[in-house]
Amino acid sequence: MSVRVRFAPSPTGQVHIGNIRAAIFNWLFARHAGGQFLLRIEDTDRERSTPEAVQAVLGAMEWLGLTFDDVPLYQSTQREAHLAAAARLLEQGDAYRFAKGGEGAEATVFRLPWDAERVPGVVVTGTCEISVHPDEPVIIGREGVRYAQISSKGKPVAEHKCLAGFRDLEVLDAGESVRFRLADKIDEILAGRHTESVAGAARLRFTRRSITYQDQVKGVLAKPLDGLADFVIVRSDGHPVFHLGNVADDVTQGVTHIIRGDDHVENTYRHLFLFHALGATAPQYAHLPMIVNAQGKPYSKRDGAAYVGDFREKGYLPEALFNYLALCGWSPGDDREVMTRAELAAAFTLEKVLSSPAQVDLTKLAWMNGEHLRRRPVSERLAGCRADLVAHGFWQEGMDEGYLLKVIDAMAERIKLYTDMAAQAGFFFTEDYPYDEKVMQKRLRKPGGREGLLALREAWAALPVFTAAALEEALKAAAAAHNLNPSDLIHAARVAVSGMGVGPGLYVMLEVLGAERVRRRLERTLALVPAA
RNA sequence: GCGCCCAUCGUCUAUCGGUCAGGACACGUGGUUUUCAUCCACGUAAGCGGGGUUCGACUCCCCGUGGGCGCGCCA
Structure with missing residues (x-):
């Protein structure tokens, strides 16, 4: 099949x-x-x-x-079918009508079958005895067996379980004598014509039956029928x-x-x-298995992004979220982790699904997103990065696409999310970029800071070609000429043209910015760094 | 309270009785870049506790502990 x-x-x-x-x-x-x-x-x-x-x-x-595949089935369209199914169950005797409290409209209740053995998976597990609280009567009727358990503090705790859970039931009193035998009245009880109430009972003795099935992930699972109750299938208002x-x-x-x-x-x-x-x-x-938060509790909104839409908004790639979620509770059995949908489908089996819960690790998701990001086609990366720049006002229709492409190329290895673009590369697109004051203090607002910038302005102004290699050579020559450490000039240049302390490789960054922008930015920064 | 389920590095996981318990994220160190980062290399780090079964247990069984789920005329 x-x-x-x-x-x-x-x-x-x-x-x-x-x-x-x-x-x-x-x-x-x-x-x-x-x-x-x-x-x-x-x-x-x-x-x-x-x-x-x-x-x-x-x-x-x-x-x-x-x-x-196929069109979605809206369950609300199946109402008539559900009611027909309920009618069939009623007719077969697999359900009965019942009004809670004995009054008002009746709900339809599914009856766990008394002859449960005819259901595949039901097994007899032996004789079972449970103690009941003598102050509460044991009530046996069509709706099941009601009795009171004895709590650790000796208080009665009400229980209501299905009749099918108690085959061969005998209600015993403290003196071991049988006060009621289900077999004697079973037909009347099943028909709803009789309800037995036994006072002063001490124990219930019965043949326990369990329903078992083979879960494809968890193995053989079982539940005693005396742990189950009949359940409503159609509400008293007629809703399934x-x-x-x-x-x-x-x-x-x-x-x-x-x-x-x-x-x-x-x-x-x-x-x-x-x-x-x-x-x-x-x-x-x-x-x-469920996915949980760092505390092992069910993963919720409070743990950060919890809805698919949240991840989408934060700039996660669908491929990455898909991949990450597939790896929560499942693995291909080898060391592969970054996988496409097709690879995941090819490797997937229920056998490899774990049965223990998995914690969501947003850090790893972010790493995985970066991996997928780098594997996307250039055109898609371009669109993704541009969208974030547009959203933050750094990019408008009609601006230089070739420039954008170069920026993205320079940033590609370092961003994990498209939404990192504006924050990390916004300076490429505005002359009004903000300066990180801490970095300014460390790299420029210090003795020699201004001199370094002046040296760079002079060295780069004379450049015939504005390429990474030429820029590097010129910077080093300037450092030597002024008896400076090249790394000081590198850091000074970075903060001067980007306002930031982190970014792509300096020379590539300068080449992408181009001679004119670099010149303007050095002037702008120079104005902020007065002579000592 | 009762029932059911779960338990390997901080996290995701490999291991289907015999492994120096492997990989990844994160973290740390080193190297490259007279560059913050990237990148590369290396490293720290695990079988919840107690009993069995077995020549041998992370692996099988039992008990405990911890956690989750369920116990609606919700879905």
Whole structure:
């Protein structure tokens, strides 16, 4: 069977990187297998779903190159199908109607099957006994078993679990005598015609059954049925609930593998029963570890950029974010790190997905962005750098493209983000560049500072060609003639023409600026450095 | 509280019982540039603790510790 996976976000706000990472893993898995990657918009939460949020999802996916197959399925269009599924479950006896508190409108509740053994993955794990608080009655009815656990302080703690969790249930009192045997009343209870209340119980004895499945990332996972409760699938106001819609849509979309965050593992046990009750084969599941912050807590807005849009705004490349996120919880198994989407897809397998959480390291992301930046075609780099210069007023339409290109070439090795351009190379484009006062103090506002600049002005004014090599030769000659250290002149020149203490190699920088700009800038700086 | 999951350098990771525990980011040192940076080379740095199993354990099992997730008529 050909692979079909899906990304199923609920459009309730911005797209979190944890979510988009799940989309990336699904995309990688699908592309690796030559299968289909589907998009489903789970927009049934009328209160919180917005068209803007849908656009945010679509925009983020397009930006990252997460191409999907087929048209997106909007879950809100499936309402009738969901209700039909609920009706079917009701008819089959896999669900019942129930009003909380016994009054008002009834919700539809899915019943974990009493004959659970017919569901693949359910196993009997043996006899189990649990202590219950004698002050609270044990109530056994169609909706399950209610009892009170005993807390460490001896207080009763209410529990409500599904009937299916308690096969062969016997309620015992402190004297070991059986006060109630489920087998005696099971038919009436299942039919909702009887509810048993047992006072003064001390223990519950029953045959424990567990639901198990093979998670493609975490291995065999299991959950005792007495840890599960029946759950609502259609609210009393008639709206289908997440569990129903999610599973029903996976059936209609023919999803073969569900790859999602491991905050969903508990849902998986429920969904396994739902798939079976709906007459479908359950898909394979793979649960991804979460991404966390430096404190090991779920990564959030407070940890810096958390939404796809934040990274885009800060100037990160989609290739870099994609690459970085793919490496959070997965590795190709060799030492490769900087990879293209195609390389990632070729190398991707669920086998290599880790099961432990990964911390986001923005520093490494920035490094990776620089690596990708350097691999982009010149035309794209030009556009990216120009955009940042435009945004900061350093560049306007009609200015010299050839000059821009030379600047970018000089800066290419040192910037990690396009958005570094304005701050690091803005001085190339304005004669009104600011001076870093600390650097001025260190390099120019000192004895001999002015003399150095004068020497440079004289040496460079006479140059027939304004090239890096000629500039270097002239600077060194001037240093020797004035009995100065060349490095003093180098630093003085840098701050004079750029206002900064850091930048590209000096001679290249000067050549790019050109004779006229350099001359003007020396004059401008000279005016600020009076004779001692 | 109960259930489930997780645990290798500061961080991302390799290792699928036998390795000097490898790579990358970051950091440090040195070299190149009589240049801040880049670049290059080198270096510091790890198997949570305790028990087993085994000739041998980072790797398998158990207990502990720490962390995460779940326990809605939210998704």
